[in-house]
Amino acid sequence: MKNLILGSALALTSVFAFGQVDRSKAPIPGPAPEINIPQPVVFDLDNGMKVILSPNDKIPKVSFNLVMGSDPRLEGNKAGLSDVAGDLLMSGTDNRTKDEIDNEKDFIGAYLSANSSNIYLSVLTKHMDKGLDLMTDVMKNANFPQDEFERIKKQYESGLYSIKTDPSSMMANAMQKVLFTDQHPYGEVMTEETLANITREDVIDFYNKQYTPAGSYLVIVGDITEAEAKKVANERFADWEGGVPYEKAYSRGVIPEGNRVIFVEKPGAVQSVISVSFPINMVPGDEDQIKLSTLNKLFGGGGFGTRLMQNLREDKAYTYGAYSRMNVNRKGSYINAQGSFRNEVSDSSITQFLYEFNRITQELVTEDELSLNKASMAGSFARTLESPRTIANFALRTYRNDLPKDYYQTYLQKLSNVSQADILEMGKKYIKPNNLNIIVVGNEEVLENLKQFDADGNIEILDAFGNPKVEVTLKPADISKKEVFEKYVMAVTQTSKMKKAVKKIEKVKTMTKKAVIVPNQAPMELKMTTYFKAPNMSASKMEFNGMVIQEERFDGKNGMTKRMSQQGGFDEEKMTDEQIEDHARTASFIPEYSLLCNEEDYQLLGIENRDGIDMYVVEYTIGKTTTKSYFNTENGLKEYSETLEVTEEGPQSVVLIYSEFTDYQGFLFPKKTSQVVESVGMTATLNEVEVNKKIDDSKFEVK
Incomplete structure (x- = not known):
């Protein structure tokens, strides 16, 4: 009974107190709490490296973050060198190929990454030695294979095209240039020209200068004791040698006079x-x-x-x-x-x-x-503060700054x-x-x-890279717009006269193309198959792991598109009369051949020099899509196209780069096609072309 009365009294007191709160006023904040941040263990190695340790044994994992001590360097006409070098660090060492590095880290479930200023390893404690084998191999012995160097440069080339269509990237470039100018590392922006100037020898030189123990920091976090950390640091990192860190003072930015x-x-x-x-x-x-x-x-x-x-x-x-x-x-x-x-x-x-x-x-x-x-x-x-890595990074910033x-x-x-x-x-x-x-x-x-x-x-x-825009000057063309397309058609058909080209094209009753598409941002492969059946039927399908995710069909009179929906199933849409008409105008397996019959659809703008090569520039509009195509004046082949399509979501830019023209069944097609849709890049590799093999009409059927 006594407990019951006491409980009732406490409840009544609580109700009474609650009723007295003035909810029209914000509560008065109390004094700021004192923070008890555990002090990390800090020690120096003889080679100039400072080690910062934050032990935490709650999870059987340990991470090593190696941060270089050099200031950023001006790269001038090789702007972007540090980015290229950083992306290449994991591409191979004197002891391991890229595939071997990837396989070894995957086998032990480790995460290993590197860029121009740091290497980071996270690994289960029981696999720490194997993980450190990989990390220190990259740190000391990166060898930048030529084939990987070329691959990364190609990747950057595609990325630079995407920048021209991505407003956020354009803004970032302009802001960097405006705030700091190209006399400051923060104001340097990679362009097609500066990328072309970068050699493998430049990358090696950057690595040798940047990756040096003096002035660097090794941040260790996780399931490791002080004694173990000191042993690892001395055995794995103390024998590493290199030059002094680079130091340079720069301006603090440019304040404009007036807005x-x-x-x-x-x-x-x-x-x-x-x-x-x-x-x-x-x-x-x-x-x-x-x-x-x-x-x-x-x-x-x-x-x-x-x-x-x-x-x-x-x-x-x-x-x-x-x-x-x-x-x-x-x-x-x-x-x-x-x-x-x-x-x-x-x-x-x-x-x-x-x-x-x-x-x-x-x-x-x-x-x-x-x-x-x-x-x-x-x-x-x-x-x-809940993360031990944060505590270690606090220490890193404290010492570094x-x-x-x-x-x-x-x-x-x-x-x-x-x-x-x-x-x-x-x-x-x-x-x-x-x-x-x-x-x-x-x-x-x-x-x-x-x-x-x-x-x-x-x-x-x-321009898109933050430089003063230079208006492109086109030289007058030395042939007609019709002759540009004819020259291209003859190049593709490998004939010397248009009559022979037409005869060869008309012999093609069916054509199937099979390609593999790899998005730049994701390690996945998509299969693309396109079908053509004379005179004007076409179809395409894109698959991932054997599952069709996108499809388009045109039976010569009607058309439809089908795309996998995020909610499950497919979104299917029939072509409008306008879309059907537009589709029919480029129905050949060589669209320029179809356009030859519709001269009012296209115009020759002139000759533009791109990357030292003269190109015929032809512009044509089909429906809501405007395309500029660039044809090499020497061999007639199409090397670039830039398309602007007006959609319900707004304008969509697509850039296509054609390369490695190869003979397939007597026709020249680009083996590689790099495509950039807004800021998303991908590369298609054409693997197979079949000519005049039976294609069932069901491939083109529109239900």
Whole structure:
């Protein structure tokens, strides 16, 4: 009975206390908690390497992260060298081929990766020795095989074509160039020209200079004791030799005189990618960094409660998202605010960006928004402490950036002390609302409305790689547009006269092509089979692991497409009358042969020099698709095509690069076709061509 009465009394007290809470006021935050971050074990090796150990025996795994100590180097006319070298580090050593490295790490379930500035290994403790065999072999003995070097360069070539159609990549390139210029490593951008200048010897030289123990850091995390770590470090890394780390001071970025407006054209774009950015004079650990980070967080640093999101999304409905980012690095730092906006509100969106940048420098933020965002930052920081790897990385940053020893222990206290006045002070100190870089990637139709944001009404036009755009000058063609196609058809049919070419084409009653497609971003193979049956029937199917994932059929009168749905099953769509008409106009297994009969569909623009080769440039529009094709003036073969198709989701760019023309059944077809659809690249390899073998009409049947 006594317990019952006591329990009732406690319950009543709880109800009474709950009823007294004033829910109209936010709770007063308590004092910032003290952080007890375990101190890592730190020791030096005789060769200049610093080892940082964070033991944790909860999981039987251990990781080794080797970070180089050199500053970034200017690469000049070989911009992109460090990227190529980094991608090649895992391509083979003096002791193992690439396949052997891959097989050995897979066998022990290890994760091993490398780039231009670090090598990382994560492995089960019981397989640590085998994993370290692989890691140190790459560290000391990478040999960069010529065939792998050529493969990686080809991969980059495809990637550079994708940049020309990807507005986000265009924006990144323009911003790097504008903020830092090409006299700073952060402002260097790989182009087709700089990639072509990179040799295997350059890669080896970079590796020998970059990968050196002096000034480097080895971060060890996981199921390993201090004694074991010291033994491993001395046995595996102490005998490694190399030169001194590279050190170089660079400018902190370029602040424009007045607002600077830059435009990069993305033909057909229905929305603009807009960036407003500026460099800041800050290095990691700066006394202002936590205060300025807090300003960035509430300005646009994530979440729906930020000023940019509230203004540009919630209030104006100009975009799905607008964000800001503060990037603090040892050699150059900046703030960038960015989003994608409909063409018709591009100028209005810039106006709102500028309004918010002005406002943050002129008035105090509210206590509510400051408290909300500080709480969010504190929560994010606290969650990172759950990972032992975070603790080790804190130590790495502390030593590498010469931070105070208690920088991370006192982080929450410093964050808690950030005031409204501090935010206003940071705004006035670092943000100059009339000295901003305004960059727009989009359709030319928005260009005129951008002039209002530049003091002199001048707009700088850059290309996809951030360089001043050079208008392409076409020379007059020395043959007619019809002769360009005829020259191509004769080259493909390997004939010397058009009559012979036509006769050879008309003998083809059926043709089947079989190719393998490998996406650049994924280790998978797709099988593509295309069918042709005279006079104008065609079909294609794409398969993965024996399962058809995409199909198109055209029986000469009707057509359909079928694609695997994300929800399961297939989405099937019949061709419209317009699509059927368009399909019929290029129905031959050599589309240019069909186009010869429709001269009004295409025009010869002239001769353009691409990569030192003169090309006839022919443009034609079929329905909603406009294509520019480039034909080698010497041999007549088509080497490139650029297509812009207007779809319901917006314009879609496709680039095709044709190479290794090979004789298949008496016809020349490209063995390799690199395709870039927006930012997604893939390579098709033609393996087999069958001519005049029976193809059942069911392949073309449209139900």
